[in-house]
Amino acid sequence: MAATPARRISSGERINISAEPGRLEAELTRRGIRLTRQRRILLRIIDTAPEHLNVELLLRQARRADPRLNRVTVYRTLDMLKRFGLVDELDLLHLRGHQHYYEMRGPRDHIHVACLGCGKVREVESELFDRLKRQIERDCDIQITVARTEIGGYCPNCRSRS
Amino acid sequence: MAATPARRISSGERINISAEPGRLEAELTRRGIRLTRQRRILLRIIDTAPEHLNVELLLRQARRADPRLNRVTVYRTLDMLKRFGLVDELDLLHLRGHQHYYEMRGPRDHIHVACLGCGKVREVESELFDRLKRQIERDCDIQITVARTEIGGYCPNCRSRS
């Protein structure tokens, strides 16, 4: 019943990296979605990102592979991936401005726990969270497609400094 | 252990209306925060709002009391209230664009359950959610100040139409 303690990670760093790189590309092919050069670049980056990506970071990395790749393409590709439920959109409690962060959807939902002091973000899986979702699904008679829990607080370090 | 079923509510409509109007104003006075004419207007609106407010709605309503009240004042007042933990910021899964919604913080956190089809939002309290927070607090050694859970899916009506 204890939450998988997950790992301590520095600002935005992630661990749930694709066990199977190319998963996004394979998934889109399976669904008959057109794969352009630009999309392949973006999918690869998202698939293997070691941190939570925002549009700016995604664009910057994509331009290393293709300097002409446009910011609009990033937005449109993210929209498409959101529509297909392949990536989740987070705001991480606006730790750093009002931008959004994106991560590939994994096999199991997780909670984001952020320190509002230092910005560290941990990803935590929890049986309790799974049960909560099932309870909501039953009690509200809703078919859940996205469940987002973001928790903010202060870690021991930041507590002692205040 | 069942979630408090809460009530079915139309787009953004809320029920957790202040049991004690003027609570926000009293709270700020208690903390020695200066109360201006503009702040009183905004606090009263937030205190008694029957729906989730975004900046646009808040401004529009405030201007009925004072047409010169500026949008920037709305942003600054909301910032202040957020800092003091008196209001929570939501995005309701971006049901309607990338704006934020604000609600007075009540005595007990609740979950927002939104239908991605028709936009209805329900507020649900749950013992499981409270336990989840305590678990996170313990396992992650964090002192939680904000916990946000937003769940999206499709209600029976919207399921049948697709």
Next chain:
DNA sequence: ATAGATGCAAATATTTTGCCGCCAG
């Protein structure tokens, strides 16, 4: 061949900042 994607420019939406005059306490 052609439906659908991209690039570019511009529009729109959202939030923040600088500065000066005003007002609550």
Next chain:
DNA sequence: CTGGCGGCAAAATATTTGCATCTAT
């Protein structure tokens, strides 16, 4: 009185749209 606050304008940031062109299939 005076430090904090509000109004106004402008800037900064974030996202979306229109349209001509290109390309994956």
